[in-house]
Amino acid sequence: MNQNIINARVTFHSSPIHVLERFTFRDIDSAYSNFKEHSELDECVIIQTCNRVELFGSGKNYNIEKIKKTWASLAGLEENAFKENLEVSENSHAYHHLLKLTSGLDSMVIGEEQILGQVKDSITKARSTKSSGQYLNTLFDKAIHVGARIRNTTGISKGGISVGTMAVKLAEENIDELKSKHILLIGTGDISTLVAKSLGRRGYSFLVTSRTIDRAKAFCETMGGTPVKFEDVLSSFHKYDVMFVATSAPYFLITHERILNAIKENKNGMMILDLSNPRTVDEGVATIGGIKLMNLDQIAEMVDKNMRSRMAKVKTVENIINEELPVLEASMNRLDAEPIVKDVFKNINSLREKELKKALQMLDEQDEEKIKIIDELTKAVVESILSQPMNNLRRASEQGNHEILEAASKLFDYKKKE
Ligand SMILES: NC(=O)c1ccc[n+]([C@@H]2O[C@H](COP(=O)([O-])OP(=O)(O)OC[C@H]3O[C@@H](n4cnc5c(N)ncnc54)[C@H](OP(=O)(O)O)[C@@H]3O)[C@@H](O)[C@H]2O)c1
Known part of the structure; x- marks a missing residue:
């Protein structure tokens, strides 16, 4: 390729989260302009999440030392901070890594869905600021497409893999029109955070209660939901x-008696998902008509099952990635031929138009029908002469045959625009 692709990354694989944070870029726009200016990169895309900080770059002669230097100065670090944390992949290894990212294989939780959206957001942002160009745009578009297809065909992302997500999925499966129902979250700790995130992502409104209303309010400010007083909840489960x-x-906290009273007033029935250990909901409520109770053991078992099912799919995903990698490589290599092909078609077409104009003047042809036929004829001649060699040129480029590209550039007098 005329360009080389580099990926330099600090991720949870090599660095604990508190270390990872030190490598983040506070101002992505300024990071883009600095990498381009100081690290000999023509294009760049940054992916920054709580589990990774990654730079993808494209350039002819980039220098990893310059990349580190720029990164260190942007993050306010010593250069030797990268010693144990930085991983670097180039060209096909970088493509392979991006395919692992988009398909969820590189994630802390295999198959998790968020990373695909984060990769999409990163390339959209880079594109909008023109930090990326044809090389990284092509690479990301294709890797996103492959990642989405892998997830759909293998089911690597299927099923809840946190008790929070799983609980919300169970509620969705068991309750018709969940969006129209009154949902309550009791608790404002770590597990409630997972539930609230999952409810929020899926667009559900919910109320939140904790023993102190201030805690519920603070929770809702960051996690969504509407705070409600604990005392009010205790007297109105219905x-x-x-x-x-x-x-x-x-x-x-949720006793048999309280639910028995509640169900007298709520004839539609209730679903209670108790994620606590020890239980906060008396198991006896499950015997009350109209009550569906699920406890932590049942939910955790489903999470385990989903996780095992995802792990069983890893090999299939790896095989698909290995099949897709050469296709992606060929698409990237082909980019080198496109400017020559475009230039040749453009030049020959302008010659065609010039000669056609001359011939029509000499014939003094006025008949629109005939002019159209002659015009189509010249186009067809150009197309049939050029299409085979240009396709061969593209193929040679896909196979990384630079000699043919060089020869074609000389033959057609193509000058690269630097
Ligand atoms: N963390 C995990 O990995 C995990 C996994 C599976 C299950 N669990 C179980 O899930 C439950 C919550 O875990 P967590 O990690 O979210 O705990 P946490 O972060 O310590 O939060 C505990 C929550 O319980 C509330 N709480 C404590 N005592 C209470 C009481 N007497 N009455 C009403 N509310 C009370 C606290 O709220 P206020 O103090 O503001 O009222 C707080 O919202 C626990 O039973 C835990 O065993 C945890």
Whole structure:
């Protein structure tokens, strides 16, 4: 290729999260302009999430030392900070890494969905600021397409893999029109955070309660949801159709009696998902008609099953990536031929138009029908002469045959635009 692709990354594989944070870019726009100016990169894309900070770059003669230097100065680090944390992949290894990213194989939780969206956002942002160009745009578009297809065909992302997501999925599966139901979340700790995130991502409205209203308010400010007083909840369970319960209360907060009273007023029935250990919901409520109770053991078992099912699909995903890699490589290599092909068609077409104009003047042809026929004839001649050699040129480029590209550039007097 005329360009080389580099990926330099600091990820959770090599660095704990608190170390990873030190490598983040505070101002992505300024990072783009600095990498281009100081690291001999023509194009760049940054992917920055809580598990990774990654730079993809394209350039003819980039220099990894300059990349490190620029990165260190942007993040306010010593250059030797990269010693144990930085991983670098070039060309096909960088493509392979991006395919692993988009398909979810490089994630902490195999197959997780967020990374695909994060990669999409990164290339959209880079494109909008013209930080990326034809090389990285092509690479990312194709890798995103392959990643999405892999997820759809293998099911590597299927099923909840956190108790929070799984609980929300179970509620969706068991309750018709969940969006129209009254959902309550009891608890504002780590597990409630997972539930709230999952509810929020899926567009559900929900109420949140904690023993102190201030805690519930603070939780809702960051996680979404509407705070509601604990005392109000205790006296009005009948108002809720679905309850997610995740507290560390050492006793049953949701007793048989409370739910028996609630169900008298809520004839539609209730689903209660108790994620607590020890339980916050008395198991006995499951015997009350109209109540569906699921506990942590049942939910965790489903999460385990989904995780095992994902792990079983890793080999299939790897095989698809290995099949797709040469196709992606060929597409990237082909980019080198496109400017020559475009230039040749453009030049020959302008010659064709010039000669056609001359011939029509000599014939003094006025008949529009005939002029159209002659015009089409010249186009067909150009097309049939050029298409075979230009396709051969593209193929040679796909195979990385630079000699043919050089020869074609000389033959057609093609001058690269630097
Ligand atoms: N963390 C995990 O990995 C994990 C995994 C599976 C299950 N679990 C279980 O899920 C439950 C919540 O875990 P967590 O990690 O989210 O805990 P956490 O972060 O410590 O939060 C505990 C929550 O329980 C509430 N709480 C404590 N005592 C209470 C009481 N007497 N009455 C009402 N609310 C009370 C606290 O709220 P206020 O103090 O503001 O009321 C807080 O919202 C626990 O039973 C835990 O065993 C945890």
